[in-house]
Amino acid sequence: MHRRILVPGVLASATLLLAIPASAASPSPGAPGIGDPYYPAYGNGGYDVTHYDLRLKYQPATDELAGTATLLVRAEQDLSRFNLDFLLDVSEVRVNGVKASFSTSGEHELRITPKQALPKGAEFTVVVRYRGVPSQQKAYGFTSWHRTPDGGVAANEPEAAWWWFPSNDHPLDKATYDVSVQVPDGTQAISNGTLQSTSSQAGWTRYNWRSDKPQATYLATLAVGRFDITTGTTESGIPILNAYSKDLGEYAGAARASLERTGEVADWLTGYFGPYPYNALGGYVPGTDTGYALETQTRPFYSPRQFANGSNVSVVVHELAHQWYGNLVSVAAWKDIWINEGFARYAQWLWSEHEGEGTAQELAHHVYASHPADDPFWKVKPGDPGPENQFHGAVYDRGALALQALRNEVGDEVFFALLKGWPAKYAHGNATVADFRRYAEELSGKPLAALFDTWLYEPSKPSESAARSASLTPKRQPSAPPKSWKKIAATNNIHTGRH
Numbered sequence: 235m236h237r238r239i240l241v242p243g244v245l246a247s248a249t250l251l252l253a254i255p256a257s258a259a260s261p262s263p264g265a266p267g268i269g270d271p272y273y274p275a276y277g278n279g280g281y282d283v284t285h286y287d288l289r290l291k292y293q294p295a296t297d298e299l300a301g302t303a304t305l306l307v308r309a310e311q312d313l314s315r316f317n318l319d320f321l322l323d324v325s326e327v328r329v330n331g332v333k334a335s336f337s338t339s340g341e342h343e344l345r346i347t348p349k350q351a352l353p354k355g356a357e358f359t360v361v362v363r364y365r366g367v368p369s370q371q372k373a374y375g376f377t378s379w380h381r382t383p384d385g386g387v388a389a390n391e392p393e394a395a396w397w398w399f400p401s402n403d404h405p406l407d408k409a410t411y412d413v414s415v416q417v418p419d420g421t422q423a424i425s426n427g428t429l430q431s432t433s434s435q436a437g438w439t440r441y442n443w444r445s446d447k448p449q450a451t452y453l454a455t456l457a458v459g460r461f462d463i464t465t466g467t468t469e470s471g472i473p474i475l476n477a478y479s480k481d482l483g484e485y486a487g488a489a490r491a492s493l494e495r496t497g498e499v500a501d502w503l504t505g506y507f508g509p510y511p512y513n514a515l516g517g518y519v520p521g522t523d524t525g526y527a528l529e530t531q532t533r534p535f536y537s538p539r540q541f542a543n544g545s546n547v548s549v550v551v552h553e554l555a556h557q558w559y560g561n562l563v564s565v566a567a568w569k570d571i572w573i574n575e576g577f578a579r580y581a582q583w584l585w586s587e588h589e590g591e592g593t594a595q596e597l598a599h600h601v602y603a604s605h606p607a608d609d610p611f612w613k614v615k616p617g618d619p620g621p622e623n624q625f626h627g628a629v630y631d632r633g634a635l636a637l638q639a640l641r642n643e644v645g646d647e648v649f650f651a652l653l654k655g656w657p658a659k660y661a662h663g664n665a666t667v668a669d670f671r672r673y674a675e676e677l678s679g680k681p682l683a684a685l686f687d688t689w690l691y692e693p694s695k696p697s698e699s700a701a702r703s704a705s706l707t708p709k710r711q712p713s714a715p716p717k718s719w720k721k722i723a724a725t726n727n728i729h730t731g732r733h
Contacts, residue, residue, distance in 0.1 A: 261314035261351035268404045272568040272621040277404025278317040282308045291416040294385040300365040313352040320344040320400035322366030341373040368397040382521045385458035389535040395451040405564040408448035416440045424457040428514045448662045455530035468497035472515045479521035488541035489519045507558040508654045529556030549725040555581035558657045566664040572616045576633025592716020598638035599708045600715045607695040617690030636689035639704035644678040
């Protein structure tokens with residue numbers, strides 16, 4: 235939930251060998267970008283990573299990180315060379331156990347040339363040895379590594395991996411993870427998934443974490459510091475681990491009062507989105523000075539500032555909703571961000587109904603009425619907002635408004651079948667806004683192109699007649715916003731201040 239800047243990049247053109255069968259084509263370099271229209275230099279072409287094994291050692295006092303990353307990879311073309319996205323200093327690269335040559339290019343590219351070309355369909359391993367000080371590294375003028383008084387945190391969107399492990403950094407390439415981190419005794423290392431084991435030797439403790447379901451690179455997280463940790467289980471039996479920096483000060487009580495309801499919220503969300511998709515749950519609040527939160531898979535990141543005005547379960551609802559919408563089903567391209575943020579914001583509206591603090595319909599009325607026609611809010615198109623507006627408030631609020639319009643058009647029975655059926659249909663994969671529209675038309679039996687165009691793609695406020703058609707014009711204007719609005723609005727800064 236998050237704010238980004240426009241990042242320059244050049245997408246390499248592909249050569250079409252129409253006269254030569256693919257099997258006879260000469261090996262060629264994988265593209266230095268995966269093809270995302272917003273971020274052409276992000277991710278890479280020519281291969282697919284299936285697993286990351288990260289073995290790390292981190293010194294909080296100096297912010298020094300040393301690591302060996304082993305990637306299990308499948309070639310998707312005959313590869314002479316390929317790129318990884320990475321920023322730290324590399325000392326050695328091996329492909330299938332053999333030393334490979336490497337160099338850097340652009341802002342964040344590690345270019346690797348194996349000793350022998352890799353045929354399409356081949357499964358191969360890449361081992362990268364590296365070290366560096368993540369907080370000293372910047373790309374495009376920003377960093378996604380957050381230095382804390384007792385360590386450091388990797389959490390950002392759409393990019394965070396470059397600062398701590400080499401990767402194919404785009405949601406189209408999901409993988410499973412083993413993350414093993416050695417830190418000084420008395421310090422903890424928090425990551426995604428389940429804690430498999432810990433061991434101590436000679437003043438160092440190693441934490442071994444495992445994520446056994448496909449995970450996008452930006453959803454992988456690492457937090458090292460001194461934490462108070464609580465554990466438990468949901469009613470459905472999912473283990474919960476929450477971690478709170480020992481330096482939260484005045485934010486500590488409100489943070490705990492919010493995150494300790496994680497299990498309750500997750501169980502509640504299953505009624506709308508289907509079974510919880512992972513085998514671990516929780517959240518963490520490190521001692522950062524950032525202002526946002528992030529849906530890092532199974533264990534969301536929360537800034538202390540989320541709780542500056544007291545407890546806020548609404549932000550927990552938002553991040554946990556992303557475990558289905560954003561994590562289980564991820565964007566095919568970053569222009570499809572509404573699939574993530576519109577639905578997570580709508581989950582907050584449903585929570586408001588659950589808490590008796592305002593219905594989704596009342597919240598939709600408020601959003602529509604509170605932004606006049608000349609408000610720049612309406613210039614942002616949630617269905618394709620552009621990289622400069624990818625995390626604009628309109629993607630969230632106007633995005634949720636579009637969902638209420640859809641709910642009113644197709645009726646509750648079909649709408650809630652959509653909310654539950656969509657994550658099941660595209661589980662552990664990727665999808666687009668167009669995919670969702672087609673799915674909604676399939677389930678409802680109604681043509682919905684005009685509705686989606688009006689509420690997601692027109693750069694202007696939908697007319698009064700369109701609002702009446704979508705049942706979004708109240709009979710009388712309320713004198714005050716719904717009770718939940720203040721809490722929901724307080725989560726808006728989870729989308730700002732990323733860089």
